[in-house]
Amino acid sequence: MSAETGKRAAITIDFKAIGPFVALVVLFILGTAINEAFLSSGNLSNIFTRSSFIGIIAVGATFVITAGGIDLSVGSMAAFIAGAMIVVMNGLVQTLGTGIETVLIGIVVSILLGIGAGAVNGLVSTRGKIEAFIVTLGTMGLYRSLVTYMADGGTLSLDFAIRGTYRPVYYGDVFGIPMPVLVFLGVAIAGYVLLNMTPFGRKCFAIGSNEQVALYSAINVDRIKTLTYIIQGLCVSIATIIYVPRLGSASSSTGVLWELEAIAAVIIGGTMLKGGYGRIWGTVVGALMLTTIGNILNLTDAISNYLNGAVQGLIIIVAVFLQRGDWRRKKN
Amino acid sequence: MSAETGKRAAITIDFKAIGPFVALVVLFILGTAINEAFLSSGNLSNIFTRSSFIGIIAVGATFVITAGGIDLSVGSMAAFIAGAMIVVMNGLVQTLGTGIETVLIGIVVSILLGIGAGAVNGLVSTRGKIEAFIVTLGTMGLYRSLVTYMADGGTLSLDFAIRGTYRPVYYGDVFGIPMPVLVFLGVAIAGYVLLNMTPFGRKCFAIGSNEQVALYSAINVDRIKTLTYIIQGLCVSIATIIYVPRLGSASSSTGVLWELEAIAAVIIGGTMLKGGYGRIWGTVVGALMLTTIGNILNLTDAISNYLNGAVQGLIIIVAVFLQRGDWRRKKN
Amino acid sequence: MRLSGQGICKSFGPAQVLHDISIDLYSGEVHALLGENGAGKSTLVKILAGYHQPTSGQLQLDGQPTRFATSDAGEKAGVILIHQELNLAEQLTVEENIFLGRELTRGWFLDKAAMRAETRTLLDRLQCDISPDARIRDLAVSDRQMVEIAKALSKNADILILDEPTAVLTGREVEILFGLIRRLRTQGVAILYISHKLDEIKAIADRVTVLRDGRHVATRAVADISKDDMARLMVGRDIAQMFPDRVADATTPVVLSVRDISVPGRVYNAGFDLHRGEVLGFAGIVGAGRTALMEAIIGLRVRSGGTIARNGTDISITSLSDAKKYGIAYLTKDRKGRGLLLNMDMRPNLTLLALEKFGSPLIDRKAEEAALETAIEAFDIRAANRKTRVGDFSGGNQQKLLLAKVMETDPDIVIIDEPTRGIDIGTKSQIYHFIGDLTAQGKSVILLSSEMPEMLGLSDRIAVMAAGRITGILSGDDRTEHEIMRYATGISDKNGASPL
Amino acid sequence: ADKIKIGVSIPAATHGWAGGLNWHAQEAEKDLEKAYPDLDFIIVTAKNPTEQANDLEDLVSVQNIDALVILPFESDPLTIPVQQVKEAGKFITVVDRGLSQPGIEDVYVAGNNSALGAQAGEYLKKRLDGKGKIVVLRGLPTTVDDERVEAFNASIKGSDIEVLDMKYANWNRDDGYEVMQDFLSRFPKIDAVWAQDDDIALGVIEAIKQADRTDEMFVIGGGGMKDIIKRVKDGDKLTPIDVLYPPAMIATAMGITALKFETKAAVEGRYILGATTVTPENADKFYFPDSPY
Numbered sequence A, B: 001m002s003a004e005t006g007k008r009a010a011i012t013i014d015f016k017a018i019g020p021f022v023a024l025v026v027l028f029i030l031g032t033a034i035n036e037a038f039l040s041s042g043n044l045s046n047i048f049t050r051s052s053f054i055g056i057i058a059v060g061a062t063f064v065i066t067a068g069g070i071d072l073s074v075g076s077m078a079a080f081i082a083g084a085m086i087v088v089m090n091g092l093v094q095t096l097g098t099g100i101e102t103v104l105i106g107i108v109v110s111i112l113l114g115i116g117a118g119a120v121n122g123l124v125s126t127r128g129k130i131e132a133f134i135v136t137l138g139t140m141g142l143y144r145s146l147v148t149y150m151a152d153g154g155t156l157s158l159d160f161a162i163r164g165t166y167r168p169v170y171y172g173d174v175f176g177i178p179m180p181v182l183v184f185l186g187v188a189i190a191g192y193v194l195l196n197m198t199p200f201g202r203k204c205f206a207i208g209s210n211e212q213v214a215l216y217s218a219i220n221v222d223r224i225k226t227l228t229y230i231i232q233g234l235c236v237s238i239a240t241i242i243y244v245p246r247l248g249s250a251s252s253s254t255g256v257l258w259e260l261e262a263i264a265a266v267i268i269g270g271t272m273l274k275g276g277y278g279r280i281w282g283t284v285v286g287a288l289m290l291t292t293i294g295n296i297l298n299l300t301d302a303i304s305n306y307l308n309g310a311v312q313g314l315i316i317i318v319a320v321f322l323q324r325g326d327w328r329r330k331k332n
Numbered sequence C: 001m002r003l004s005g006q007g008i009c010k011s012f013g014p015a016q017v018l019h020d021i022s023i024d025l026y027s028g029e030v031h032a033l034l035g036e037n038g039a040g041k042s043t044l045v046k047i048l049a050g051y052h053q054p055t056s057g058q059l060q061l062d063g064q065p066t067r068f069a070t071s072d073a074g075e076k077a078g079v080i081l082i083h084q085e086l087n088l089a090e091q092l093t094v095e096e097n098i099f100l101g102r103e104l105t106r107g108w109f110l111d112k113a114a115m116r117a118e119t120r121t122l123l124d125r126l127q128c129d130i131s132p133d134a135r136i137r138d139l140a141v142s143d144r145q146m147v148e149i150a151k152a153l154s155k156n157a158d159i160l161i162l163d164e165p166t167a168v169l170t171g172r173e174v175e176i177l178f179g180l181i182r183r184l185r186t187q188g189v190a191i192l193y194i195s196h197k198l199d200e201i202k203a204i205a206d207r208v209t210v211l212r213d214g215r216h217v218a219t220r221a222v223a224d225i226s227k228d229d230m231a232r233l234m235v236g237r238d239i240a241q242m243f244p245d246r247v248a249d250a251t252t253p254v255v256l257s258v259r260d261i262s263v264p265g266r267v268y269n270a271g272f273d274l275h276r277g278e279v280l281g282f283a284g285i286v287g288a289g290r291t292a293l294m295e296a297i298i299g300l301r302v303r304s305g306g307t308i309a310r311n312g313t314d315i316s317i318t319s320l321s322d323a324k325k326y327g328i329a330y331l332t333k334d335r336k337g338r339g340l341l342l343n344m345d346m347r348p349n350l351t352l353l354a355l356e357k358f359g360s361p362l363i364d365r366k367a368e369e370a371a372l373e374t375a376i377e378a379f380d381i382r383a384a385n386r387k388t389r390v391g392d393f394s395g396g397n398q399q400k401l402l403l404a405k406v407m408e409t410d411p412d413i414v415i416i417d418e419p420t421r422g423i424d425i426g427t428k429s430q431i432y433h434f435i436g437d438l439t440a441q442g443k444s445v446i447l448l449s450s451e452m453p454e455m456l457g458l459s460d461r462i463a464v465m466a467a468g469r470i471t472g473i474l475s476g477d478d479r480t481e482h483e484i485m486r487y488a489t490g491i492s493d494k495n496g497a498s499p500l
Numbered sequence D: 001a002d003k004i005k006i007g008v009s010i011p012a013a014t015h016g017w018a019g020g021l022n023w024h025a026q027e028a029e030k031d032l033e034k035a036y037p038d039l040d041f042i043i044v045t046a047k048n049p050t051e052q053a054n055d056l057e058d059l060v061s062v063q064n065i066d067a068l069v070i071l072p073f074e075s076d077p078l079t080i081p082v083q084q085v086k087e088a089g090k091f092i093t094v095v096d097r098g099l100s101q102p103g104i105e106d107v108y109v110a111g112n113n114s115a116l117g118a119q120a121g122e123y124l125k126k127r128l129d130g131k132g133k134i135v136v137l138r139g140l141p142t143t144v145d146d147e148r149v150e151a152f153n154a155s156i157k158g159s160d161i162e163v164l165d166m167k168y169a170n171w172n173r174d175d176g177y178e179v180m181q182d183f184l185s186r187f188p189k190i191d192a193v194w195a196q197d198d199d200i201a202l203g204v205i206e207a208i209k210q211a212d213r214t215d216e217m218f219v220i221g222g223g224g225m226k227d228i229i230k231r232v233k234d235g236d237k238l239t240p241i242d243v244l245y246p247p248a249m250i251a252t253a254m255g256i257t258a259l260k261f262e263t264k265a266a267v268e269g270r271y272i273l274g275a276t277t278v279t280p281e282n283a284d285k286f287y288f289p290d291s292p293y
């Protein structure tokens, strides 16, 4: 069996790398076939903009998963950070006014909270030697409770006075490219560089692939792992920064199940759930695929709404199957 | 550091084995301290009965996870099976009447569906060589859609005529032990025997520990893995059989997040998420712990309901930390 | 003739590693297979046992053409292979591994008592006292190898193939194994034996086949061929001198001074001095605590008490990166579990320990490639392809890559644990000379080895450990096998009371 | 003396309306406990019907309540569990969603989901003169959503109002926004949106604004969230009306239940809260700026 793999390594690897792109193209063709409006620039811009949230979070998740961890708390963390940002900015409107400073302080708060929340996940799991699954399941409940508590069970709304100032962060564009897409691109490129071109990224691969070897290679395993959770937290905070100006609110229903979507994007993109191998571009495509599937389902009424979930599930399975390229073997 | 493990193997392993029990006892003491009624036989019976659902499902999950897999679809699968059972039994009431036969046929349908759904998960992931995470994420959407579809977006309700016949399966007891608890105990014992005392169980361990070695030991890896998913399906169907008479209905919100609870019970119990090591008794205790935490939160209204999730999360982390026994090291 | 391969060829992708090889195994004969690292020995035996399919050529069993579609088919036909690479499930116990896939049952249930008893018997036959309930991951490598052998024994082989079984075994264990092989030979089992140790081949084999670069070079009766001839056939040239000429100079300054270090349960109050340009050997029976001591020194293991001084000043080392900072590097003896990332190719493995050298903030790929080029050259690493996973390398080439990895940090003090495990004789000599060159450059080497010749041939002084204590440090003419054994077994102890 | 314990079981604050419900329940607890010192309200929240059934058991077995106020997650699955509380001899007040079997509850404070759908439909018909193209955003696939949509469909039946498509937006703002974005890409002409819920409506409004099509259509939500009421009050053309479905009904129910123990009067029967249409004229009455909903 390994012989087989060895033998066709050259071809298979190439195909594996472009696999997700192929699957995405197939989805785009499907979308166009279902409704011409799919290819309208407005719709495409929607798809890319929407993918940004999950995409940015998933870039962070790629680090965590590559280094052999998992983070279930990202959705709650996003809700919590969004809530805290709103509270802080609403407070500042009174004193600082509705200028750019208020927004900037909000952003700084968001980043600090993201880093802090990530550090909590990382430190508790590494120092406490508790499975990341359990720790982040716990903090998932924790962060969500905190936002519910802050919002008194309801919704925290950004002061309308400040919305105008903050609005361009989501609704603005540069040369016609929406801001969120630009940020997503920036995060993806930064993530790519960090994961593939720096010692840090190399160490993530090493830890995910064999912790003992990493330890014997003078890698501070706990530190690197904690850093991956901090990067995850930072990514969540960036995603939140572009999320808040969109609807200007946060509640206990914000970000529900984002963790599942983020992890799914990562895995669809070809990163291994067991760690040791990660691929940022795959993750980006994975996030785009998930959004596109949702979009396509909204563009047709051929399918009973009740069956959306089924179609979504089947498309994900088939897309991943196609991109793995294993079906090509059968031919020989 | 590894020497530490080697050296103190005897003590550590013992502590690890009793760890979950210790954590459970601590929880019980906490419960009693908060409210004396905690120890009332009614309350204890409630806790045990409730743990049965998740517990039975988690026993199945122990097999899947031990063999290195994961099943995210169990919650939806439960909803789907419950829905199908209800539809079948309601139909039969017309022809067969409200006798025991109708219930029996419902149960048979449930078991067949459970086995079938498990087989789908297992076969698609092994034959299709697709990560179990993706496959079961897909079928999670699929099964949930199916129940929504069957219920036409609403709720499927068991015919009140048949409820009386079916009722004892949940509400009945033998020598004062509620039926669900008996069934749970039966499933746990069967699971324990299967996992620890048969060649099949040993193969699960081997596959989770090192698939290559298992393959070289003439183990049919795909078959064993598929079987673990089938066992998982069977467990879901058993849990559903005792669930249906309780609430007598199924809708698209039935069983939401049960997968997370089941996996959490398994991991809390000491089974390794990466596979290769599983412990049925740990899983049973894990399920009991999760239920007990929920129950304790209902014992007092000192804590804002909004913070339930936070308290729950913290207790889970602390309980797992305590039971791991790593804190004992610090002493030396 | 029991089993034979006729005209076997094998390619992995574009790389052909076996060219038209034929080999015959007879009942009651021990046939040795010899060749450099990467010559294709392991690949050939994997084909004979059904783990790989030949690209062309065929197998014959008792003269009948046959095909083993899987290793299972091979085993059913009585062909049992003990892998060079340990092939055990780490989280399972000894007993579970031995009976994996063919558990004894009573009815539907496992017959644990029977399996445990059987395991005990098997281990006893190997005079191995590990517990059937021990988990593999808690065992030392040599014990794991004994489990591997026990597992093969339990399968009642007609044709037994052993791929470098002695690379990780101690002298005593080798003796036990040889006794066993001789007994099996008289029982009519056909045995194929791979080793880089020519003494062993002389001692145990009847015939020897030599491979070079995937080609059959010769098959001879062992009685008719000298060790030198074997080495020559294998390497294709004369091996000039095994060990480098070195002049010990005991007056150089002390670069590392260790005092009073203990590791709870494994090492007690160990201390020694290491001089500049010196090779300090550490001898002892496996499990004596040499590895534990070194791991404690370099910060990989919690130690209690003691001091470490570098060039006369006390230093504190709490992690491997501290050790690295002080110019100390360590080469582990567990190359698969702790040395190399098996699922990756050579480049990331080579540079992992010295990553900061290859650029910051970004890794300089060109520099990495250049380093790889140099390392391949310097350590004679032979891989079919740059992109081959390290896990698919031949064992010896893995070892060379590991050595190259450690040397990337350019250390002043190198602690080398079993450096030539699985290395062919030609390369061994290269490594010895390499160590010689290091000391000539003023670097110091601590050599942990279970191979007596290399211990004696390389070390200036030899520290001997027994049961966690350094029982003596031998220098000059005291460095004899006999003396080492006296200290290693605890008969002599210069450093105080008997440890026992 | 021991206090009289009244258990209150409601869905957890997982979306806007339920958040309002929680807030009102807690406010009512404070007020009523102050007004009647011998009463102790115990509020428990559940994330799904199973959990709610568990809560009921706990209220009986460990809290030993005297009365239960419940807003069932769903009618069918909670019928038997509530019946058991009843059999344990407790006073039962059911809020909003009726149980599947009659005669279990002592008091029924009914919301009226059908009315919510019907009123929205009636308004649409009138406003659009009986013809036009609309889109509908539904909640989650549950009975509540079903009842609303069925009544809505019934009320526009026979008119020339064409429902272009209906999609689930899960009573969630983000989903409302995304689904509406896709409706907007798909349909060049939309006259009105029935969002059914104010959370969804807020997402829909942002999507319409982004597409710059605010003059083309209007949006009808439901529930009575303060943000929407404010817009109605301010005469926003996008949100001409809102249909009330006040989460404060839990407070009403708690109050009625308290009376059972505080007065000698017989407290029982059905209290039906209609779905009021909020217009710019009457919006003031329904605007609570301090409520989180």
Ligand SMILES: Nc1ncnc2c1ncn2[C@@H]1O[C@H](COP(=O)(O)OP(=O)(O)OP(=O)(O)O)[C@@H](O)[C@H]1O
Binding pocket: A002, A003, A006, C012, C017, C035, C036, C037, C038, C039, C040, C041, C042, C043, C044, C084, C382, C383, C384, C388, C392, C393, C394, C395, C396, C397, C422, C424
């Ligand atoms: N699965 C594989 N894929 C690609 N190349 C392989 C694979 N297995 C072995 N090779 C290559 O085949 C060659 C022969 O390897 P083999 O393991 O047979 O050598 P060997 O003679 O056993 O060496 P050693 O003495 O070091 O164990 C090596 O170059 C190795 O890299």
Ligand SMILES: Nc1ncnc2c1ncn2[C@@H]1O[C@H](COP(=O)(O)OP(=O)(O)OP(=O)(O)O)[C@@H](O)[C@H]1O
Binding pocket: B002, B003, B005, B006, B007, C137, C138, C139, C140, C141, C266, C284, C285, C286, C287, C288, C289, C290, C291, C292, C293, C295
């Ligand atoms: N029982 C054990 N439990 C855990 N780890 C072990 C055990 N035995 C060995 N090891 C690990 O394997 C490595 C080498 O073990 P080994 O027993 O060979 O070392 P040692 O006791 O120092 O003996 P030696 O003198 O042969 O080096 C060590 O790093 C140690 O951590």
Ligand SMILES: [Mg+2]
Binding pocket: C041, C042, C043, C084, C163, C394, C395, C396
């Ligand atoms: Mg080899």
Ligand SMILES: [Mg+2]
Binding pocket: B301, D029, D033, D040, D041, D042, D043
């Ligand atoms: Mg109270």
